[in-house]
Amino acid sequence: MQRRYRTIPDLKINESACTISISDAALACKLTAMGVLPGTRIEMVRTSPFGNAYYIKVDGVRIALREEEAASILLEI
Amino acid sequence: MMQQEEDRTPRVALVGNPNSGKSTVFNLLTGLRQQTGNFPGVTVEIKKGRMRFPSGKEATLIDFPGTYSLYPTSSDEKLVAAVMCDPQNPFFPDALIYIADVTHLERHLLLLTQLLDLHLPVILALNMSDTALEMGIKVNTAKLIERLGIPVISISGRKEDNIQKLLSEVEKTLKNPIRTAENVFFYKLSDGEKQIADAVRHNLGIDNPYRALLLVHHRDWLPFLQPQQREILGTIAETKDFQSLRAQVDETLDRFDRFVPIVRDAIQQPPVFPSTATDRIDAVLTHRWWGPFIFVAVMLLIFQAIFDWSGYPMDAIENGFGILSDGVQSTLGEGWFTELLTDGILAGLSGILVFVPQIALLFLLIAILEEVGYMARVVFMFDKTMRRFGMNGRSVISLISGSACAVPAIMSSRTIGNWQERLITVMVTPFISCSARIPVYLVLIGLAVPAVKVAGILSAQTLVFGSMYALGVVAALLSGWAMKKWLRTREPSFLAIELPEYRMPHWKNVWLSVWEKVVAFVSGAGKIILVVSIVLWALSRYGPGDSIALATEQAHTEAIAMRLDSNQTEDFVQQRRLEASFAGKMGKSFEPLIRPLGYDWKIGIALLTSFAAREVFTGTLAVLYNMGSEEGDINNRDENEAKATLRSKMKTETFSDTGKPVYSLATAMSLLVFYALAMQCFSTLAVVRRETGGWKWAALQFFAMSLLAYFGAWAVYEIFS
Numbered sequence: 001m002q003r004r005y006r007t008i009p010d011l012k013i014n015e016s017a018c019t020i021s022i023s024d025a026a027l028a029c030k031l032t033a034m035g036v037l038p039g040t041r042i043e044m045v046r047t048s049p050f051g052n053a054y055y056i057k058v059d060g061v062r063i064a065l066r067e068e069e070a071a072s073i074l075l076e077i
Numbered sequence: 078m079m080q081q082e083e084d085r086t087p088r089v090a091l092v093g094n095p096n097s098g099k100s101t102v103f104n105l106l107t108g109l110r111q112q113t114g115n116f117p118g119v120t121v122e123i124k125k126g127r128m129r130f131p132s133g134k135e136a137t138l139i140d141f142p143g144t145y146s147l148y149p150t151s152s153d154e155k156l157v158a159a160v161m162c163d164p165q166n167p168f169f170p171d172a173l174i175y176i177a178d179v180t181h182l183e184r185h186l187l188l189l190t191q192l193l194d195l196h197l198p199v200i201l202a203l204n205m206s207d208t209a210l211e212m213g214i215k216v217n218t219a220k221l222i223e224r225l226g227i228p229v230i231s232i233s234g235r236k237e238d239n240i241q242k243l244l245s246e247v248e249k250t251l252k253n254p255i256r257t258a259e260n261v262f263f264y265k266l267s268d269g270e271k272q273i274a275d276a277v278r279h280n281l282g283i284d285n286p287y288r289a290l291l292l293v294h295h296r297d298w299l300p301f302l303q304p305q306q307r308e309i310l311g312t313i314a315e316t317k318d319f320q321s322l323r324a325q326v327d328e329t330l331d332r333f334d335r336f337v338p339i340v341r342d343a344i345q346q347p348p349v350f351p352s353t354a355t356d357r358i359d360a361v362l363t364h365r366w367w368g369p370f371i372f373v374a375v376m377l378l379i380f381q382a383i384f385d386w387s388g389y390p391m392d393a394i395e396n397g398f399g400i401l402s403d404g405v406q407s408t409l410g411e412g413w414f415t416e417l418l419t420d421g422i423l424a425g426l427s428g429i430l431v432f433v434p435q436i437a438l439l440f441l442l443i444a445i446l447e448e449v450g451y452m453a454r455v456v457f458m459f460d461k462t463m464r465r466f467g468m469n470g471r472s473v474i475s476l477i478s479g480s481a482c483a484v485p486a487i488m489s490s491r492t493i494g495n496w497q498e499r500l501i502t503v504m505v506t507p508f509i510s511c512s513a514r515i516p517v518y519l520v521l522i523g524l525a526v527p528a529v530k531v532a533g534i535l536s537a538q539t540l541v542f543g544s545m546y547a548l549g550v551v552a553a554l555l556s557g558w559a560m561k562k563w564l565r566t567r568e569p570s571f572l573a574i575e576l577p578e579y580r581m582p583h584w585k586n587v588w589l590s591v592w593e594k595v596v597a598f599v600s601g602a603g604k605i606i607l608v609v610s611i612v613l614w615a616l617s618r619y620g621p622g623d624s625i626a627l628a629t630e631q632a633h634t635e636a637i638a639m640r641l642d643s644n645q646t647e648d649f650v651q652q653r654r655l656e657a658s659f660a661g662k663m664g665k666s667f668e669p670l671i672r673p674l675g676y677d678w679k680i681g682i683a684l685l686t687s688f689a690a691r692e693v694f695t696g697t698l699a700v701l702y703n704m705g706s707e708e709g710d711i712n713n714r715d716e717n718e719a720k721a722t723l724r725s726k727m728k729t730e731t732f733s734d735t736g737k738p739v740y741s742l743a744t745a746m747s748l749l750v751f752y753a754l755a756m757q758c759f760s761t762l763a764v765v766r767r768e769t770g771g772w773k774w775a776a777l778q779f780f781a782m783s784l785l786a787y788f789g790a791w792a793v794y795e796i797f798s
Contacts, residue, residue: 032326045359048461049363062576063575066572066573
């Protein structure tokens, strides 16, 4: 079945998309408190030098996320 | 008495999100009138300072760790929830200053609304108003005051704008606290949450429904709860089928839904975020290839700077103590009290203070990197690498700090949320070669490694010195890896870190950070070094029964028979006295154990004494190789001269039974490895005990590191001999 969402690792550099929800409850807690809310636009800036971490921008705030953290944020297609 | 005094000075809490500029405001309000104290129940230190109001009255300002909400993910964040939920807590504030970054106000008010629902008297300080002005953001404070129902003031910590106004507002609030009305809440509890809050009020008598709810959320770890209370809260959660995480997310989203419109209404020109200098800098500093390359270059530069610059103040301190010691000797004359002063106390003090320049310089450079915002990028770049070794990107900061002194380095691990990752960081940080190991390395390398060039460029001595650092790093990473395999917890681990805008360092923050670290070293490690120095002096001066007197007499007779001149006689007698002392006896009984590593009893004494603090090593050897009479103590002579004397003495040492020289290349290499790996610092163990909440991990660290050092040194001795 075709997925109805994308996640940050699917984004190309400089591409952005709106968040739908966060799939992991513990992460959702942490990320929503940091302002990563459903409906906010996330821009992918770059991946870390050794991979496995993402540098993103949310409303002008720069945040670094791990692969699992980034993959738990469901984005619109 | 204490309690009454506490009551008279009002307490003000400083709270806010990370990167809100909170610490700048704290430093501004308190200056050097700061102190850290242990927080009861949680192993976190809390920073307090005195603030003075325009009226001349004073209050205690408590700096709480930056956090996004009352649902914490690390032990320093837990502190905020633990205090705010507990009116009986000695840190529970009479008023709060909430610092928010006005340029990102839409994401800085979550915690504020939570605190308001606890009905605490809060003053909102909109920080970075100067930057907002530059960005063209106009804030209608009157509207915020009206909608939030609390005092709101625009300030700038960096420009020191409106600080007096903030102070008088705080004083006003202390006199006449404005609390949200009892029945007004920012967040409307869901029906299920209401039932839970009712049940908690009924059972535990907690009237504030939001506080009741927080107690249920945090029932497993809040330090002030009694076991019985925990049980009651657990039963309530169970019968009402309370899903803590789900409820936290729903509450957070609801709060955002409520305060974002208020912020949008009050901010006349919503901020746009154009591509800034930070983006351009990060394009290089966090680049796939350039990023790690620049990091390594920065580290090398830092260490180069330390070795190049800290030599001068270190020499000055040693020379100063030499002069002082000579002065004491000439004014007081000879005797045990003079010896205690010069060889015990002054030598100990000099041994502590001599490390201050190096530690201060390293922490200065680290503080600058942290202040400009570079450290967050390092965390981002090396998270994966560190996770492979059971740690977290944040561990890099602890490990780098460990190259100055493990005591403050271990304390900096508190930002790591995951207990296992934090524990591993605490356990392996002492492997990093700290500044106290440097003099040991220098003496041993100077003694055993020839001053030749390898491959025509690198000096062999530098190479060995560098490999000692590398050995520390490798040992730290490998033991992290081993611990990760051994411990397996399923506690969630987060990276999720904000990468702040690059900015010029705020020098006041930098200086205070350096000051704090140096104080941590002097009061933590320093006290122990001083005590060891005094104990060592006593052990080497006194012996069991009349053994010292006998040895002296015998030595004199032998010296006459050998026709030694007066200086030689004095040296010879001192050596014999030492052999007969408690220290000598201890070293001798210790010798069989360390013989496989290539050490004699004198090294044994030095090892024994440096188990409390490794910097004692060179000093001990100086005493043991009898430098007292002619050449002077290593601490009070020109450094190089004294070290050269020590080296020449060490070179002529032979094993008493075999007659072979003690300091072969093999012995020196073995000692180097031993010092690189062994846990020889009481102060570190004390900090580990405090940070891990018991002796268990400290003891494990001590035995594991010592065993590794012993067998490592053995192996190296076998290879080189």
